Amino acid sequence: MTSLFLLVKISWRNLWRNPRGTLLTALALGLGLALLLISLGLLDGGHEQTIADGVRFGPGHVVVQAKGYQDSSSDELLLPAQAVSDVQGFLKTGNIKHKVRGVSPRLLATGLLSTSASSAGVRIVGVIPEDERGVSLVPLRMVEGTYLTSNDKLSGVVIGDELARKLELKIGSKAVLMTQALTQAGAETGTGDEMNSTLLRVSGIFRTGLQAIDANMIYLPLSSAQALLGVTDDRVTQVALLLAQEGDSPLVARALRKQLEGSPVEVLTWRESLPMLAQILGLDHAFNYIMNGVILAMVGLGILNTILMRVLERRYEFGVSKALGLRPRQLAIMVVGESLALTAISLALGLALGLSVQHYFATAGLDLRWIFKTGLPPALVFDPILYSRLSVQRIVWSVSIVFAMATIISFYPAFKAAQTDLPDALKVL
């Protein structure tokens, strides 16, 4: 115990024999940790934003829809009549109600929107405006006119700016929407073939930046869509849920599956309903891990070089210590102790630097608009200001990785020190 205290004391003092070198090394390792934290913060923040935007332009964190809809996308597949009230009722109970921010029933179908200028195939989304506001981002992206309200006339419709341009539509313009009716029999059997049409008046134009939405989606009141499509019993295609925490998606989906067991429905988390988005994020994660691995490897090699040089230049000193009776194991402990002390200083520097920058990006955000000097490209879907998000687990994970790396790296110099040859290390005696 006494000799361990001596070894720790020697390690600590050895560290400060060359303060500039020690601080530079600590800064290099600390910078590695800081980069890791900043990178993970921006990655997680970016992903969080991407998921938040993705689910709010799409089917929500969790979606309840007729069994088989995910695979077939068949408009005829509607939820059973009681399903919506069952879902809404369940979501108001127990702990679940605190996890849900919004619930929006939607009726989806395809149709043809025509004006005197042109016509275009569209995706019809029938919504309850107040409910949809609690889930979708579209109501927040209006560029002209207003989003639907419950007071809207049945003929009101909201369209994307690309579709408006194509069909030369403005606020107040009229257009004819033609679609195949989903008759009751058709809805049950998928054989409806009656064509219906209605005259709509544009009440609002939105721009999300997503071409698939801006050029194709039209939003009209649910009752209007149901009437057009011949859907009775207040049936809808899906119920989209927006949760307070993305991480609760599996839990809420599980609870709903249990509640709706036996019904011909499927309950999907966003990872299941938006598999492409999940895959892209997974790929991005993997790429980021590789990049972080490269950063850590470079920093690690720097540390290895520094510690190894410190050991090699003190070979004579180690020889003297060994000649005086210090055992190889004690020499190794001394070197590992020195390395761990250096790592501790580095981690403190890295945490201070990394968390400061992370905090800045978490509050002020990283504004990427400077990249697009001439304006945002139309394909840019998401907020160009990236906000960093870093969980405590991520910080603990990062610190642990760097600490483990530095510890493992110190083993080789420690081994070299322990292997100091006598009498070769003592050039004189």
Place this chain on the structure above:
Amino acid sequence: MNEWAVKLKDVRKTYRTGPIEVPALRGVTLSIGAGEFAATAGPSGSGKTSLLNIIGGLDRADTGDIWVAGQNLQVLSAGELAHLRLQSIGFVFQTYNLLPVLTALENAEFTLLLQGMPARKRREKVEKLFSEIGLAGLEDRRPKELSGGQQQRVAVARAMVTEPALILADEPTANLDSASAIALLDVMEQLNRTTGTTFLFSTHDPQVMERAHRLIRLRDGQIVSDDTRSSPIAAVA
């Protein structure tokens, strides 16, 4: 107590660098009595350093027997040799070789710490030794704050503080001026007289040779003369 501090019988050592063989010791047989104040001398390459390395357990002989403090070094493991060095042998190196990050006192108590001696007892021993060899008041200085002579005296204190049976000193005065060298020899001779510790030097320094009670001359790895006197021996160049 052993009659002999060191006993060597037909010790041979050859260094090999690839195909080249350099014989360092060629059948050295030697006994150093307990409490002797002896020196080995000889030109470079005569085998002085190899002899001290082997006696100190820092290197192993190819053949022969080496007995130090009653133990046959040839049969000891590396760990046992380290233990023997810690308990029974003190080293004084040519270039002082104090640990630069430790103070004079900490350097001197280094081996006591490794032995696990309690702090108060350690401090008492070192402070007593420091006052005996003229280092009182320098306890808290780092090596770079000490003169060469002071550093070498700290090294002697480090070697002596464990009360070893044998102290091996390699060219201890090589980097000192005459006055410092004489002062250091005074200290070591006094310690030899008062504690009975055996001293074995390797040296080129005529002052050391003059002060040694026994002078062993080596040439080409063999002992060519071995003069013992009750009083200091006159140096012969």
